Amino acid sequence: MDAKDMGEDLEKVLVTESRINARLGEMAAEIDADYAGKDLLLVGVLKGAVMVMADLARALHHPCEMDWMAVSSYGAGTTSSGVVRILKDLEIDINDRNVLIVEDVIDSGLTLSWLVGNLKSRGPASVEICTMVRKPLAFDVELDVRYVGFDLPNEFIVGYGLDYAEKYRNLPLIGTLAPHVYRS
Template sequence: MDSAIERVLLSEEEIGKRVKELAEEIRNDFPNGDLILIGVLKGSVIFVADLMRAMNINVTMDFMAVSSYGTSSETSGVVRILKDLDFDIEGKDVIIAEDIIDTGTTLKYLYEYLKARNPRSLKICCLLDKPARRKVDIEGDYVGFRIPDAFVVGYGLDFAEKYRNLPYIGVLKEDVYKK
């Protein structure tokens, strides 16, 4: 375990099992496939790759880069789109794949932005849901884990671009992110 990690919240095995279960839920809801899975960069990359591999249906992948944090640990509340979609989603079944729903500000903005493009359906799949920090009304349609209000890293989640490569999700020591 990395010395900056206070404790492991979710093991690599727990994450892998739940990602496969989420893929099965999605597959059951969209048995014909033909989905567009939109990952939110950078945090969702590992989650999107594992989820997509576990689906076993026809899935197109695209990514968006959206920022409201910068290098801070607190959202600015101002959402900026840094990279938009490469595909037209009008009339398509779309799932936004997000690593974590925290305040929900960024995801709510992104959801409304994509909804305006008239997809046939628009769902949200998140690996982690942290409801204690929610500032806007938004929920995931497919939720991996509900977690307590702790600063988590690993499995794609970062602090100042570090710790994304950890195979588990851990709670970051407070003295690391409050420096």
Template sequence: MPQTHIHPDVDRVLLTEQQIADRLAELGRQIAEDYADEPPIMVGVLKGAVMVMADLARATDLSVEMDWMAVSSYGSGTKSSGVVRILKDLGADISNRHVLIVEDIIDSGLTLKWLLANLRSRGPKSVEIATLLRKPDAAKVEIDVRYLGFDIPNEFVIGYGLDYAETYRNLPYVGVLKRSVYEG
């Protein structure tokens, strides 16, 4: 990626637009194969998963239904608040259906652990997770991820749906945010 296309607040690009597209295409093929007989309802976690959900759904050669949830455990900073709130619940009934949670990133895993328990309490056939990114060194709980894009270092990343204070989501790559932006 030419240096001129990198946002000035980005220290370095961790994953290029092409690397992301290639990996989501692979995951899409795997999901289509795994759910060929009974497509899942894909549940995107707002707001970060918008890009991942759109591209993953297009890469999955199935007639999938999509729905959205918004849960929050983050404020405007860089650390989890530890409190999970549902800001937007599902519109669809997931009982007796396969559910595929689509995430942008798994950090501590605390929010996702709560979300898994919440969705499993609604009587689905199965609940699996697809995430673009996972930070193994930041994990506070173990989360079983069926479809993983990339393991990344425990750095503050932005782009491709990931934000800092609701900005940078539109960058087409995943980059490491300069410390001066959030510590300054």
């Protein structure tokens, strides 16, 4: 899928595929340097982080393990419900492990804040956060986000793992949907 496939459903492109790939390379280099000589466990937050985590892991020169969690606070809408549920938990014990949470987007930061607290209660050596997109509302929650791909405006975005009603995740760029898509 690309921008042409979206037709009039894509309002505008905010981050191109080439900018995403370049920034992933930069973040991978930072992560390689920060974790030199240390074990690293990437924890992807399903479903949105699939694209980010796969491409980030391939860009790393540092060996790493991967595991996945699925948490939900959205449903099918465009705003968080505020109630967090674990839909899929980790399979790997994170005690004394260096954990890097990989996210597609930090909207309000509430879900991620809850997740960080949950993981820290499991005794890891460290817990850090890597996200492709951070929005302005995320600054209202006390979260130390170590690696940020892009700070974007508080618009509803899709692509590169980000969805609307489970669609548009496979768009290789980040853009906004035309209002007629989600107001119908």
